[in-house]
Amino acid sequence: MITVDNLSFSYKKNKASHQVFDDLNLSFAKGFNVILGPNGAGKSTLIKSIFGLLDYKGNISYNKVSITSMNIEDKIKLMSYLPQMDMEISTLTVLEMVILGRLPELRHKVSEEDLNIVMDTLASLNITSLATRNFSELSGGQKKLVFIAQTLVRKPKLILLDEPVNSLDLQKQLELCQLLQKIVNKQNVDIIVILHDINLAARYAQHIVVLDENGSIYNSGKPCEVITSKMLEEVYGVIANLIYDDKDIPIIAPVSSVHNV
Amino acid sequence: MIFTLLIVTGLLVILNISIGSSHISVHEILNVLFTGAGDGHNKMIIMDIRLPMALMAVVVGASLGVGGCEIQTILRNPIASPYTLGISAAASFGAAMGLILNANLFHVSDTLVVTANSFAFALLVAFAIYIFSRQRQIGKTAIILFGVALNFLFSSLTMILQYIANEDELQSLIFWNFGSLLKTTWSKFYIVLAVLIICFVILFKNAWKLTAMTLDDTKARSIGVDTAKVRRTVIFITSLLSAIAVCFVGTIGFIGLIAPHIARQLVGEDQRFFMPLSALTGAFVMSLAFVVSKLIIRGVILPIGLVTSVIGIPFFITIIFSKMRSM
Numbered sequence: 001m002i003t004v005d006n007l008s009f010s011y012k013k014n015k016a017s018h019q020v021f022d023d024l025n026l027s028f029a030k031g032f033n034v035i036l037g038p039n040g041a042g043k044s045t046l047i048k049s050i051f052g053l054l055d056y057k058g059n060i061s062y063n064k065v066s067i068t069s070m071n072i073e074d075k076i077k078l079m080s081y082l083p084q085m086d087m088e089i090s091t092l093t094v095l096e097m098v099i100l101g102r103l104p105e106l107r108h109k110v111s112e113e114d115l116n117i118v119m120d121t122l123a124s125l126n127i128t129s130l131a132t133r134n135f136s137e138l139s140g141g142q143k144k145l146v147f148i149a150q151t152l153v154r155k156p157k158l159i160l161l162d163e164p165v166n167s168l169d170l171q172k173q174l175e176l177c178q179l180l181q182k183i184v185n186k187q188n189v190d191i192i193v194i195l196h197d198i199n200l201a202a203r204y205a206q207h208i209v210v211l212d213e214n215g216s217i218y219n220s221g222k223p224c225e226v227i228t229s230k231m232l233e234e235v236y237g238v239i240a241n242l243i244y245d246d247k248d249i250p251i252i253a254p255v256s257s258v259h260n261v
Numbered sequence: 262m263i264f265t266l267l268i269v270t271g272l273l274v275i276l277n278i279s280i281g282s283s284h285i286s287v288h289e290i291l292n293v294l295f296t297g298a299g300d301g302h303n304k305m306i307i308m309d310i311r312l313p314m315a316l317m318a319v320v321v322g323a324s325l326g327v328g329g330c331e332i333q334t335i336l337r338n339p340i341a342s343p344y345t346l347g348i349s350a351a352a353s354f355g356a357a358m359g360l361i362l363n364a365n366l367f368h369v370s371d372t373l374v375v376t377a378n379s380f381a382f383a384l385l386v387a388f389a390i391y392i393f394s395r396q397r398q399i400g401k402t403a404i405i406l407f408g409v410a411l412n413f414l415f416s417s418l419t420m421i422l423q424y425i426a427n428e429d430e431l432q433s434l435i436f437w438n439f440g441s442l443l444k445t446t447w448s449k450f451y452i453v454l455a456v457l458i459i460c461f462v463i464l465f466k467n468a469w470k471l472t473a474m475t476l477d478d479t480k481a482r483s484i485g486v487d488t489a490k491v492r493r494t495v496i497f498i499t500s501l502l503s504a505i506a507v508c509f510v511g512t513i514g515f516i517g518l519i520a521p522h523i524a525r526q527l528v529g530e531d532q533r534f535f536m537p538l539s540a541l542t543g544a545f546v547m548s549l550a551f552v553v554s555k556l557i558i559r560g561v562i563l564p565i566g567l568v569t570s571v572i573g574i575p576f577f578i579t580i581i582f583s584k585m586r587s588m
Contacts, residue, residue: 053482076485083479090475091530100476103484106469108533150484 001190002028002050002158007058009045020045021215024058029207032184033192036201036226037211037218038236043194044084046211047160050192051081062158076104079158082151084166084194094138094146095131098122101150121149124179140167148176152183159183161193165200173197177204202227202250210235224248233258262527263534266541270319273548277315278307280555281562285311309447317445317509318551318565319544320453322516324506326543327461328499329517330524330536335474335495336401339525342517343503346390346404346496347411348383349514352507354415355382356437357422361430375437380508386411387500394493400478404496440511440566442551449509456505460498461540467491468532475530513566515573516543516550546572 007024010017020042035043049056052067052075059068067075080101090097098121099106102114122128125145130138135146144167151159159180165173181204183189195201201208201223208226210218218235219226227250232240240254278290285303293299293307328343336345343349355378358364369377393399393407423431464471470491473481478488506513520543521535528534550568557563 051483053479072485072487081483083477083483085477085480088477088480091525092472092475093529096472096529096531100469100473100484103469103473103486108468147480154484 001030001033001063002192003061003064004046004050005059005061007046007049007056007060009042009049009054009056011045019215021049021056024215024217026209026217026220028190028192028209030190031206032181032204033190033207033209034201034205035192035194035209035211036198036235038213041211041213042215043211044162045215047081047162047192047194048083051075051079051160053081073104076154078156079160080151080154080156081160082147082162082164084162085147088135088143090135092135093131094122094127094133094135097135097146098149098153101153104154117153117155118149121153124152125149126175141169141172144168145172145176155187157189159189159191161191163194163196165195165197173200180204198227198232198252202252224250227252263538263541266538266545270541270545270548273545273552274315274319277318277548277551277555278311280552281306281311282560313447313450314442314445315548315551317442317450317453318547320450320457321442321506321510321513322520322543322545322547323540324453324457324460324502324543325513325516325547326520326524326539326541327457327464327536328502328506329519329543330521330539331464331471331495331499332517333521334471334530334532335492336405337475338401338405339522340518341405342515343499344412344514344517346408346500347386347415348500348503349507349512350412350415350419351386352379352383352504353434353438353512354419354422355379355508356511357419357426357434358382360433360437361422361426376508380504382415383500383504383507386415387497387504390500391493391497394489394496399489401492404492436564437511438566439564440513440569441564442510443562445509453505453509456501457540460502461536463498464495464536465533467494468536471495471532471536472530511564511566513547514570516547516569519546519573 004024004026007021009021010019035046037043045054048054050060059066061067062078098118099110099114105114122131125148127142127145127149130142135143138146148164151161165176168176177200180191184191205223208223209220210226210231212218212235219231229240229242232238232252237258238254239256239258240252243251243253245251275287275290279285279287285307289299289303290307293304299307325343332341332343332345333339356375359375359378364378365374366381367377389411390404390408394404423434426434470486473484473486474488474491481488521539523542524535524538528538550572551565554563554565554568
């Protein structure tokens with residue numbers, strides 16, 4: 001799985017520089033990984049670095065093979081990435097948009113195999129009925145599902161998702177997490193997801209990495225080890241009660257911020 | 262749709278051969294084209310003058326249509342066209358150098374001075390934009406601004422030359438800027454056709470990547486498109502297409518803007534259909550404008566650039582207003 005060694009990265013604009021990571025070391029586990037952390041902790045920067053969108057110092061490897069120096073064609077075969085983004089205007093139809101996810105394999109005429117994969121993915125997300133709709137006409141949540149479908153159709157070994165449940169209703173959030181869980185179990189795919197909903201992370205993640213506001217690792221491990229009242233207070237600045245369900249999964253009931261507002 | 266446009270454009274080519282200072286019947290045109298025999302000077306008029314002009318309208322229209330389609334795609338700007346990047350202004354300055362300063366930069370024969378100069382300056386701008394777009398962190402907005410800046414620079418330089426020009430030189434430059442097919446020869450047509458075919462094949466082979474360029478850069482990169490590389494390549498190819506078209510026929514406005522808009526309305530932005538239809542729509546509009554340019558004043562062929570602008574400006578305003586309504 002993904003191992004990050006001595007990762008350092010700064011955003012630079014003009015002469016100003018903002019250091020996000022300074023010598024960060026961490027490992028993800030096989031299966032369903034979730035990155036947690038407050039705003040500005042560097043969660044998206046970490047995922048972008050793994051996908052190779054940023055020039056960083058250090059090394060990132062997948063199953064001990066360095067992906068830092070891997071070319072874009074090999075990276076695309078290995079992993080797919082859903083960026084965090086707002087609504088997008090496009091004249092493409094949903095079908096065209098999702099087919100684009102198969103880009104490395106696409107020939108001029110879309111093959112039956114490509115089309116079957118696309119239709120199966122749309123069906124697994126319950127959005128087959130949207131296939132012929134214009135992408136721009138969709139709601140924010142529907143657009144998100146289309147982009148998730150685009151990310152899944154490539155059948156990669158590693159899927160990186162940056163806040164995929166944003167703008168989805170509660171049912172869709174649960175369905176998406178269940179689908180990701182199914183993909184992990186049946187297709188032997190590893191997933192790294194950024195979530196803000198700690199309850200979802202607690203329920204579905206096999207491994208959680210918590211980044212603090214300085215871009216350092218606060219803790220990592222199984223959900224029941226990582227999600228504690230202390231972590232919520234120290235990382236998120238939130239006082240919360242933790243309740244455990246019959247499977248010992250923590251459920252967070254926030255009480256207040258540590259700051260007086 | 263593509264088939265219908267092909268037929269209509271073919272009919273316009275026939276009409277363009279038919280209309281002129283002397284009317285030639287369709288039967289006579291088909292006779293000359295398919296048997297090589299015709300009455301009087303008809304064969305010479307058709308084969309040496311009207312057919313190359315009618316076909317030049319098709320290939321120049323297609324070149325500008327494809328150029329506009331791809332520039333709008335990679336800059337994600339529906340009102341961009343090859344002219345946005347300053348190529349036309351540079352070509353015009355090159356022509357002005359030949360017409361006003363008699364600058365024969367490449368020591369070519371007198372008849373080719375204006376063409377060679379305008380092509381050289383159009384290509385110079387293409388390279389400047391290519392080099393600029395190679396810089397790290399250069400986004401689409403910066404490229405548009407750079408193009409607009411070059412546009413102003415070369416327009417101002419041309420104005421300086423106009424200021425010092427005598428009446429004859431000024432008239433020649435103004436006429437060149439109108440855009441005209443009247444100086445078309447078979448060799449010029451073949452050059453434009455060859456460049457169009459090569460550029461079209463390269464772009465068409467990358468149709469899916471170009472479709473992905475309609476997305477946000479980060480999104481396109483997330484599905485494996487090297488957006489900076491695609492943008493650089495397309496800028497070079499479309500600049501070359503526009504430079505070749507402009508240097509032989511002068512400034513032809515708005516085809517690069519109109520054709521992709523019509524094509525987009527018809528087939529969306531899947532480049533497997535959008536690009537060929539933009540080319541075909543460009544060819545159709547250019548051929549139509551050429552027909553109109555011969556019909557407005559009986560016995561006179563108006564410069565085609567004037568006609569395309571007259572058609573184009575109301576269309577341009579419509580786009581702006583419809584965009585304002587949707588905002």
